[in-house]
Amino acid sequence: MRRIFIPQLTIAIFLLALVNAYSQGVPAPYTPRLQTVFTGLSRPILIRGVPDTTRRLFIVQQDGQIRVAQPGSTTTTLFLDLSTKIFVPTSTSDERGLLGMTFHPQFASNGKFYVDYTRAVDGTTVVAEYKVSAGNSNQGDLTSERILFTVPQPFANHNGGMVEFGPDGYLYIGMGDGGSANDPGNRAQNPAQLLGKILRIDVNIPPGSQVQYLIPPTNPFVGAGTVRCDSGSTTNGNTCQEIWTIGMRNPWRYSFDRVTGAQWVADVGQGTREEVDVISSGGGNYGWRVYEGNLCTGNDPTLCNPANYIFPIFDYTHINGRCSITGGYVYRGLLGSIPQGAYTYGDYCSGELFLWLNNTSSVVLDTPRQITSFGSDNNGEVYICYPNGLNNQGQIDRITRAKASSDFDGDLRSDVSVFRPSDGNWYINHSSNGTNRFQHFGLGGDIPVPADYDGDNITDIGVFRPSSGDFYNFRSSDNTVGVFTSAGTTGDVPVAADFDGDAKADYAYFRPSTGEWTITYTHDTAGTRTIGFGLNGDIPAVSDYDGDGISDIAVFRPSTGDWWWIPSGKPAGSGFGSVHWGQSGDIPVPGDFDGDLRADIGVYRPSTGVWYIKQSSTGNAQIGQWGVSEDLPTVGDYDGDGKDDVAVFRPSSGVWYIIQSSNGSFQIGKWGVSGDLPAERNEAP
Numbered sequence: 059m060r061r062i063f064i065p066q067l068t069i070a071i072f073l074l075a076l077v078n079a080y081s082q083g084v085p086a087p088y089t090p091r092l093q094t095v096f097t098g099l100s101r102p103i104l105i106r107g108v109p110d111t112t113r114r115l116f117i118v119q120q121d122g123q124i125r126v127a128q129p130g131s132t133t134t135t136l137f138l139d140l141s142t143k144i145f146v147p148t149s150t151s152d153e154r155g156l157l158g159m160t161f162h163p164q165f166a167s168n169g170k171f172y173v174d175y176t177r178a179v180d181g182t183t184v185v186a187e188y189k190v191s192a193g194n195s196n197q198g199d200l201t202s203e204r205i206l207f208t209v210p211q212p213f214a215n216h217n218g219g220m221v222e223f224g225p226d227g228y229l230y231i232g233m234g235d236g237g238s239a240n241d242p243g244n245r246a247q248n249p250a251q252l253l254g255k256i257l258r259i260d261v262n263i264p265p266g267s268q269v270q271y272l273i274p275p276t277n278p279f280v281g282a283g284t285v286r287c288d289s290g291s292t293t294n295g296n297t298c299q300e301i302w303t304i305g306m307r308n309p310w311r312y313s314f315d316r317v318t319g320a321q322w323v324a325d326v327g328q329g330t331r332e333e334v335d336v337i338s339s340g341g342g343n344y345g346w347r348v349y350e351g352n353l354c355t356g357n358d359p360t361l362c363n364p365a366n367y368i369f370p371i372f373d374y375t376h377i378n379g380r381c382s383i384t385g386g387y388v389y390r391g392l393l394g395s396i397p398q399g400a401y402t403y404g405d406y407c408s409g410e411l412f413l414w415l416n417n418t419s420s421v422v423l424d425t426p427r428q429i430t431s432f433g434s435d436n437n438g439e440v441y442i443c444y445p446n447g448l449n450n451q452g453q454i455d456r457i458t459r460a461k462a463s464s465d466f467d468g469d470l471r472s473d474v475s476v477f478r479p480s481d482g483n484w485y486i487n488h489s490s491n492g493t494n495r496f497q498h499f500g501l502g503g504d505i506p507v508p509a510d511y512d513g514d515n516i517t518d519i520g521v522f523r524p525s526s527g528d529f530y531n532f533r534s535s536d537n538t539v540g541v542f543t544s545a546g547t548t549g550d551v552p553v554a555a556d557f558d559g560d561a562k563a564d565y566a567y568f569r570p571s572t573g574e575w576t577i578t579y580t581h582d583t584a585g586t587r588t589i590g591f592g593l594n595g596d597i598p599a600v601s602d603y604d605g606d607g608i609s610d611i612a613v614f615r616p617s618t619g620d621w622w623w624i625p626s627g628k629p630a631g632s633g634f635g636s637v638h639w640g641q642s643g644d645i646p647v648p649g650d651f652d653g654d655l656r657a658d659i660g661v662y663r664p665s666t667g668v669w670y671i672k673q674s675s676t677g678n679a680q681i682g683q684w685g686v687s688e689d690l691p692t693v694g695d696y697d698g699d700g701k702d703d704v705a706v707f708r709p710s711s712g713v714w715y716i717i718q719s720s721n722g723s724f725q726i727g728k729w730g731v732s733g734d735l736p737a738e739r740n741e742a743p
Contacts, residue, residue, distance in 0.1 A: 083467035083490070083534055085515045088397055090411070090422050091700055092455040093605060093655035095441065096132060099125075099452030101150065102443040103219075104159060105433030110166035112195070115435060117454065120155035120445075121146055122175070126196050130604030130625045138188065138198030144175040150428070150445045154181060157219025162261070163227055169195070172229060172261070174219045176211070183209040183217060183290075185231055187261065206261065206270045207300075209252050209290035213237025216308040216326075224258070225319040228274050231257040232323075234308035240328060240357055241347040246305050247358075249279065249297040252290050254346065256309055256323065256337070258302040273299045278341030303337060305367065307346040311385035311431055316438060317399075324385025324403055325370075327351060332383035333370035334403065334414070342368040372419060381407035384429045391438030392581065393607040394513060394561035395458045402440050402457070404429035411442065411457075427453070437559060439607070458607060458655060461515060462695040464508055464737050466495070466534070468516040472694030474714055475737035476707070476730040477506035477521070484519055484737070487729055489696065499532050507531075508737045509554035509563035511540060522552035522567070529554070529565050545576060555600045555609035557626065568598040568613070575611055591624060591634075599623075601648035601657035603635065603674070614646035614661070621646070621659055639672055647671075649693040649702035651680065651719065662691040662706075669704055684717060692738035696725060707736040 096102070101120035108114050113129040122141030125134035145154045158174035165171060169190040177184050189202040211217060216234030224230050235246040235254035246254025260272035270288070273280060279297045287298035312323040321337040325344065331351030335344050343366065347357045351373030354362035374380065386402035389395070396402060400415040411423040427444040433454070434440055440457045447453020464472045469490035476485050482500035487493075497519055500506075504521035511518045512535040520531035527546035532539055542565045546552065550567040553575075557564045560581035568575050573592035578585065589611065592598075596613035603610045604625045612623035619640040637659060640646070644661035651658045652673040660671035660680075667685040672678075682704065685691070689706035692714070696703050699720040706715050712730035717723075730736075 083465075083469070083488070083516045085468040086460075086470050088413075088422065089460040089470060090396070091458050091460050091655065092423065092425070092442070093458050094448070094453060095456050095605070096127065096134065096454040097448045097451060099134075099447075099454065101147070101155075101430075101445045102452040102454055103155075103157065103431045105431075105435075105441045105443060105454055106159065106161070107435035107437075108165060109161050109163060109436070110195075113436060114196075116159070118156060118159045119452070120157070122156045124156075124159060124173075124198065130606065135196065137196060138200060140173065140175060140200075143178060143184075145178045145181055153215045153217050157217060158221040158232075160221045160223055160229075163223055170261075171198070172206075172221050174221045174231065176217055177208070181211045181214060183211055183219075183233070185221065204270065206259070207288045207290070209233060211236060211253075212243060218306075218309055220309065220311055222312065222314065224314055224321065226274075227260075227262075228258050229261050229271075230302065230312075230321070231259070232309035232312060233257060233306070234310075235306070235346065240355070241307070244347065244358075246307060246346045247343075247348065248294070249301060249304060250287075250292050250294045252287055252298055252300060254304070254306050255298075255301050256303040256306060256312075256321075257300040258340065259300055276340075277302065278339075302340040303342050303344055305342075305344040305346045305348070307350075309385075310383075313385065313387045313432075313434070315388040316390040317388075320388075322385065322388060322401055324383045326382050327373075327376075328355070329376070331373045331375055332380070332405070333373040334383070334385065334401070335368070336371045344368050344370075372414060372417075374419070378410075379408040380405040380410070384431060386432035387434050387438075387440050389438065389440060391440070392558075392560040393437070393439060393458070394515065395439055395456075395607065402432060404432070404442065406430065456605075456655075459515065460700065461510075462698065464517050464694055465489075465515075466508075466517050466519070467491075468514075468534075469698065470695075471698040472696045472703075472738065473517075474696070474727070474729045475508075476712075476734035477504075477737055478731075478734050479503060480733055482521075485730065485734075486737070489698075497532070499530070504530075505552055506735055506737055507552045507554040510556075510561070511554070511563045512536070513560065513562040515561075518563075520554060520563075522546065522550075524548040524550060542578065544578065551598055553598050553600050556607075557609050557611070559606075559608040559626070568592065568596075570594055570596060573613075589624075591622070596622075597646055599646035599648050602626075602655075603648075603657045603659075605654070605656035605674075607655075610657075612648070614640065614644070616640070616642045616644060619644065619661075637672070640670065644670075645691055647691045647693050650674075650700075651702050651704075652676070653699070653701040653719075660693075662689075664689065682717075684715065689715075690736055692736040694738045695719075697721075705738070707734075707738075709734065 104118035115127045117125045124138045126137040154176035162170035187204040191197040191199045215237040218232040218234040220232040235241040284297045308326040323335045333351040345367040384404045400413045409425040431443040467488040467490045471489040484497040486495040500521040507520045511531045512533040514535040516534040527544045529542040546567040554563040558579040558581045566577040575589045592613040599612045608626035640661035647660040648657045652675045654675040656674040671680040685706040697718040697720040701719040716725035
């Protein structure tokens with residue numbers, strides 16, 4: 059496949075360019091990608107961030123293990139093993155085991171966390187408190203168990219298991235209806251039993267307390283005719299004070315919206331409908347076993363009075379292989395991985411990932427896996443857990459949004475584009491439709507720094523003016539010009555990238571003479587920071603090496619062929635990474651060549667035209683010749699397959715040479731003249 063770009067500045071094309079001068083791209087429809095973060099797990103059923111400053115992730119496995127991963131790591135270590143206490147399931151269809159875990163809101167100071175598990179000896183549900191080991195926050199203390207309460211289970215299924223602290227500081231517990239089918243004991247509608255309910259308790263007991271938890275005074279069922287149900291039930295006719303909601307079948311997974319505080323509950327259906335309930339206050343009856351979703355079940359036909367129940371915000375039927383809903387999260391992250399305010403959920407059987415947004419449900423991915431659970435980290439990014447991932451082992455993926463560098467038209471492909479320093483003009487060939495864009499934006503001597511400054515997932519034209527230290531960008535979202543004055547000067551290398559994780563490029567430059575970085579964050583309230591990381595002669599090589607969606611500070615040292623980088627969120631000198639890859643004269647070319655959403659370390663050797671790439675997914679070396687000594691490397695995703703392509707721009711002829719990663723074909727065409735600078739970032743001074 060060959061694509062030819064031959065700009066001829068005839069009057070006709072010049073007029074066309076003027077027409078397109080201020081036309082901006084339109085962001086592509088939301089297109090998610092799944093980044094595999096953890097593999098080789100045993101039935102992962104939850105992943106959680108921790109309410110402290112460590113940025114660790116905790117993975118709950120149904121077999122009884124809780125594992126911990128350090129920031130940026132794809133490996134885990136054992137945090138706590140409860141396998142001797144729980145009923146260890148022998149198949150993925152078994153609903154017993156270690157089912158839930160959450161951290162106390164003051165975990166950073168008290169080290170407390172809570173679990174929900176099925177007891178080994180009799181299948182009883184246990185909700186218990188644990189603490190971390192003294193002096194080691196990466197190790198739970200098995201001997202610290204304090205059992206809050208127990209609930210006998212009449213059948214092996216519908217155990218619920220979710221435990222989560224609400225914004226009010228109380229612990230919410232999801233209890234299934236006790237199992238079998240159609241709730242034969244009618245437990246969900248019986249207020250004298252904890253089964254088939256969502257419960258709310260206060261775990262903060264005073265010293266010397268004779269009880270293991272308190273009843274929040276604002277719980278809906280307190281006063282005459284109510285009683286504590288520490289062992290799971292009371293005498294029929296009374297009401298359990300722990301109850302928050304009635305009429306749940308199996309609220310396997312729920313979450314709280316970080317903005318509104320509303321509780322989004324995915325209640326697994328029987329054989330016809332799956333539902334999602336949004337709960338803002340307690341005391342409501344959500345219908346089971348009288349209703350399944352919006353329909354009367356026929357189990358108790360005389361009770362089918364809609365006025366007595368609260369109905370789901372939406373439900374869906376068992377079509378296209380769907381059978382069991384798995385609840386997720388309302389997205390409130392900064393990276394823009396999911397549209398703001400969208401609720402994520404999946405179906406265990408079909409493997410589909412859905413979004414509920416603007417009262418509409420849509421399938422955004424159809425995975426070949428069983429979706430058992432979702433999870434969220436401290437930044438609000440959302441993860442998916444599967445029991446049957448790579449090599450049929452447990453796997454956890456992170457949801458991220460498809461992006462491409464130098465994507466000026468929003469089609470998720472890099473555009474062939476150049477900046478002409480002699481006259482301050484930009485020439486862009488849109489990959490979406492082949493149209494050409496001419497834009498005068500800049501002066502002679504400016505350095506191109508295209509990036510997404512406004513967070514709309516489209517690259518904005520941008521320049522850095524060394525003579526004044528000013529950054530200028532032309533925002534695609536509203537056609538306005540942004541101006542930022544920095545302390546930069548001649549000799550500084552501008553680097554526009556998202557260092558704070560808000561999906562907007564930050565203004566930054568590297569000063570090779572002193573080895574200092576100056577970054578002004580668009581989201582971080584700290585404003586501008588100067589960070590010493592590098593030596594005179596280093597070349598900045600900013601990219602996302604740890605795969606968290608945030609750019610990492612990094613340099614390549616040509617004198618030694620060494621790479622140095624700081625994983626995002628860590629201060630200089632703390633937890634930095636390094637590797638030897640390259641030699642004097644090489645040009646750094648970081649990019650995601652293997653499609654794992656982590657930057658690979660790579661160099662282009664002008665003396666031979668050879669590329670040397672170290673893949674982050676496997677550690678294997680990818681070596682190939684593509685270019686000659688004068689060429690400038692222009693890494694980008696030109697074919698839109700989620701992998702960066704090897705590419706060069708030849709200044710003497712204005713020709714681009716690209717190897718498309720999707721099919722290995724060549725894309726060759728003229729776009730530019732001698733002296734042009736490719737818009738694709740080349741940070742060599």
